[in-house]
Amino acid sequence: MASSHMCGPCTRMDKSASAVKFCIDCEDSLCTDCVNNHKAIKATALHHLIDEVQAGKVFSIKRTCSDHPDMSLEFYCSNHESLCCRTCSVNTHRTCGKILPIDVAARGIKSSVMLNDVIEDLKGLLKTAEQLVEDRAKNKENIGKAKATTLQTIVKFKRQLIQELDELEKKLLTEVDETELKLARTAESDLSDIKIRHKAIVDISEQLEFLTKHGSESQILMLLNTIRVDISKQENALQNLIPSYECIHVNFKASKIKTTLNSLGSLELKSVPCSIAHKSSKHKQAQISQEHEEMPTKFKLKNEFKVPYSNGRIASIIVTNDNKLLLCYSGNDSKALSIWSETGDHFQDCKLAASAWGIAIIPGTNEAVVTLPSINSIQFVNITNMTQGKLMKVSDHCYGITVIKDMIVLGGMGKVYFLTMTGSLIKTFNVGSGNLHTLKTGKMEMIYCCEAVNNTLHCIDINGTIIFSYKSTEFIGAEDVALDGKENLYVTTWRSNKLHRLSSDGKLLDTLLKKEDGLNAPFAVAFNKNYTKLYISNGHKEVLIFDCA
Known part of the structure; x- marks a missing residue:
């Protein structure tokens, strides 16, 4: 960095001029003439100039690779959330899904x-x-x-x-x-x-x-x-x-x-x-991850918030390990995926290749995979920095999605598809006849499928065997399902405005919430990680937050 009192370019040309501004992009002090030249040149016209007296506050940023000191840091690996040089990008990060130039990765930071x-x-x-x-x-x-x-x-x-x-x-x-x-x-x-x-x-x-x-x-x-x-x-x-x-x-x-x-x-x-x-954030997350095995018996509406997007609806909700909400929005590509606090504070949106429907987190990673039924595709997303990853074509309008045993499982029109993480089809099973809007996995590796058009909740194992199919006259429009610590099933039926609870073997236990409790076309449903809060997307753009006890 040039002297905080003398102009850098002038000093290098053996001239003497006092600096009045500092260019953060060039990390150089500039005199009045050099400031004018800086603004006139197209390549530097948009650089950030600050008062020279503030220059001392600029932090010394490391620009060279720790492993290769002679190489500059030029790329950002979304998989590892780390900066890397060209050598690292070829060697260490060769198989990573998304390596971006720093300028590209830093957009929206x-x-x-x-x-x-x-x-x-x-x-x-x-x-x-x-x-x-x-x-x-x-x-x-x-x-x-x-x-x-x-x-x-x-x-x-x-x-x-x-x-x-x-x-x-x-x-x-x-x-x-x-x-x-x-x-x-x-x-x-x-x-x-x-x-x-x-x-x-x-x-x-x-x-x-x-x-x-x-x-x-x-x-x-x-x-x-x-x-x-x-x-x-x-x-x-x-x-x-x-x-x-x-x-x-x-x-x-x-x-x-x-x-x-x-x-x-x-x-x-x-x-x-x-x-x-x-208490560090890591410590808080470790506390949150402890599961409560008791079955909730009381549900009290605590709060609600609206998603201010036009068109479409909230199709899916999942909760991250640190109890942030990921909302899939069907109808707006630029806000297809968004992240919110557990109390409804908006953090960030993520634009995807098309509007989103279902989402599943890949266990042990900071990645999720999202279904894009309008273009017969799925797309990977880094949920830490909310950047889109690899886009893969699939053979059907797939809606529901889950991940089990390193396999991506998709719900299509009366079919369940098992894919490898690279998108290769492993096997296909027939389940019902309508679109399977939701797939959820339990601890026993059972897969629960909601078939809204036929008012049915199916349960299958990874071999495609149907364990049970539940259907009743009050079970109208079975849309989404969430599981508690006892593997009980909580199913939203958006046409009958209810939340039902079933046992893990498909027996109706009770109807927990109805229209008089505030439900109006309930769609997506999810628990937080310790089952003390229940989230339900209500109507098209509203999320209800219930305290559970």
């Missing part, structure tokens, strides 16, 4: 889930660091107060004794002073250390905020990949520091003066662990 997650991680770190600064400052203050309290106790105790105990009193007072000095030094050291860490986290936050406002998308992406390591280091450091922090209480413990006169007493130190706890 300012509104991405990745940026939101990093900002949230930084907010969490900053909050913990600020709490620790306050806690350590209070601890230091309390040590001083404890000294005063202890001295008062000693004086009161001393007044009850005869004059001959003065020497013992002096000895104990000295011990108090020495103890206070030692504790104060420790407290000062703790406070000083956490202030340094707090400043480091603030600096990272300011750099990210600055580049988010003024930097290019490429720089933001590269910065995110750079600071994630720093965030992890700071997080690990805080997790290690917190258990070592103690809040010391100094109390005076009186001696048994009638039986011993060689001491007034002693100082008793009581250590209380630091009450501040830092």
Whole structure:
């Protein structure tokens, strides 16, 4: 980077001119003339110029490959969520599905889930660091107060004794002073250390905020990949520091003066662990993933939100491991897939090759696969950064989809197709006669298929054997199915405005929700990961959120 006071281009031409602007894209300081030239040249006209005084805030972004130091980072691998050079893209990432130039991958980064997650991680770190600064400052203050309290106790105790105990009193007072000095030094050291860490986290936050406002998308992406390591280091450091922090209480413990006169007493130190706890997003996700095996018995409407898209409807809902909602939208290609919080806050949309219907997450990966029935295709999606992946043609208008034993299973017109992950057809089974709008898989590797046109829920195994087919006069328009921790089945019937519960062997248990509970053409249905919330797409563009107990 050029000097923060002298113009870079002029300096390289042995001229002297003071810089007034800084180009983030070129990472160069510019004088007034060079700024005008910069704006005039077509290739640099759209570069981001900032005041020279702000240039020092630009974060130093790593641009070379760690494995190949002589190679520049040019690509982004969606599969591994990592930057790579040309050599890495050919060797390490040869079989990855989507390798993009950094400029392409960085499009939309300012509104991405990745940026939101990093900002949230930084907010969490900053909050913990600020709490620790306050806690350590209070601890230091309390040590001083404890000294005063202890001295008062000693004086009161001393007044009850005869004059001959003065020497013992002096000895104990000295011990108090020495103890206070030692504790104060420790407290000062703790406070000083956490202030340094707090400043480091603030600096990272300011750099990210600055580049988010003024930097290019490429720089933001590269910065995110750079600071994630720093965030992890700071997080690990805080997790290690917190258990070592103690809040010391100094109390005076009186001696048994009638039986011993060689001491007034002693100082008793009581250590209380630091009450501040830092919970990382990874820790929260691990907690969320624990399943509740009990069958919900109560459903209370807690909240609802509308999807502000024209045309179409919410065809499918699935819940990610961190309890975010993925909505498939039928009728709008540019918003075919969107991600929302569990309370209805919108994060990001993902444009696909066509409007979407069904979606299934590939276990153990950050990828999902979506059905696009209007073009007889399925498409892979990276659900971490919401970027589209490989598009594959299929032989039918497929709607429902699930993944089981490294096989993609699709529901077509009266048929269930089993495909490899590369799209090769393995086997086909006949199931019903209408479109199978939904396929869901249980723990026992059974596949549940909703055939709305014939008001039927089918259950088959991976060999195509039909285990049961449930149908009744109130089961009108069976559209989607969700499973609880006991493998009970929750089926929406959009024509009869109901949510039914069936046992895993296809017996009707009860009807849980009806029109009077707010259901109006219920379509997609899904539980969160611990079965405490139930989501139902209601009508075309509304999602109802029920608390379960």
